[in-house]
Amino acid sequence: MKAKHWITELIIFLLAALFIYTAVDKLLQYNRFVWQLDNQPFDKRLRPILAPALPAVELLLTILLLWRKTSLIGLYGAAILLSIFTIYIALVTFKFYERIPCSCATAFENLSWPVHLLINTVFLSIAVIGIRLAKQQSE
Numbered sequence: 001m002k003a004k005h006w007i008t009e010l011i012i013f014l015l016a017a018l019f020i021y022t023a024v025d026k027l028l029q030y031n032r033f034v035w036q037l038d039n040q041p042f043d044k045r046l047r048p049i050l051a052p053a054l055p056a057v058e059l060l061l062t063i064l065l066l067w068r069k070t071s072l073i074g075l076y077g078a079a080i081l082l083s084i085f086t087i088y089i090a091l092v093t094f095k096f097y098e099r100i101p102c103s104c105a106t107a108f109e110n111l112s113w114p115v116h117l118l119i120n121t122v123f124l125s126i127a128v129i130g131i132r133l134a135k136q137q138s139e
């Protein structure tokens with residue numbers, strides 16, 4: 001039982017670290033982030049919504065994950081956001097779009113799209129495992 005608790009805590013920490021890093025990276029390099037959004041293959045009218053919303057959601061997820069009373073909600077939110085990102089990266093990887101956009105956070109910018117897809121899939125899997133473990137512990 002104790003091992004499951006520590007694994008869940010580790011998962012929460014890893015996801016929180018990922019989201020705080022990506023949010024802070026976007027905020028510290030906001031102009032670059034907005035430029036990257038403009039280079040994505042979706043409607044540019046979404047930029048005024050996405051530019052502030054993405055780092056805000058990532059920061060909110062970090063808080064939800066780290067606060068024990070809301071960590072399960074944070075895990076669900078992380079899984080949803082990672083699912084969206086993973087689907088998008090899969091579409092880019094499998095050349096669904098006519099052109100390949102630039103990468104995202106600084107730590108990921110030099111990775112190939114297949115490697116980026118693998119990393120996102122691993123984090124998504126970690127989030128799902130975290131949800132299962134957290135639910136088991138709350139029963």
